[in-house]
Amino acid sequence: MKDLFVVTHTESVHHLEGRVGGWYDTGLSARGLADAEATAERLLALAGGRDVEIYSSDLRRASETAAAIARRFAQPVTETAALREISYGEAGGQPQAWLDARYRPAPDHDRLDHPCGIDGAETRRDVASRVFPFVDAVVARPCVTQIIVTHGFTLTLVMAAWMKVPIGATGFLSFPAKSGSITHLRQDDFFRNRAVVSLADVSHLKS
Structure with missing residues (x-):
């Protein structure tokens, strides 16, 4: 069987500052560092001593x-830019209220290519187009x-790529996940089915 564990980075400084993340590049908070250690311990138990390959977004909160x-x-x-969070363009690093006042949610008829009203921001298709091939x-x-260590928004597209969901069908797809979550994906050797063993588990973290 093939196991893929998708991890969302733990608490970052921008969370504490109430700032927009995206490509705004902050490191982990003190809690984030502790949660990263707990996440690592849980993954070690889940992997059962097997050899692993580790891939990560190159943004500091993920790479740490x-x-x-x-x-x-x-x-x-x-590390790779392919696993980065969606870019919020000029909103990155701004107070969350700045983005909330300007952000235009995608309408139902344009979920993949809607520009959201923020200069320099990525669309959902932009993110999928770098995540899927990787x-x-x-x-x-x-x-x-x-x-794979990535970000909250990007997690959904990592899962979609692994599940062979076409990019064109990802417009309404969302798998919410808290910081430090572990999603366990598995493909069996006989049927070749790809199963979600667990989704966004945070039971290894202190509340």
């Missing part, structure tokens, strides 16, 4: 989460236990 995991497994991390390449590798 991945670094904690890498230390537990004594394995390197491959996930396909990772899953095609022979390693049977892999870990």
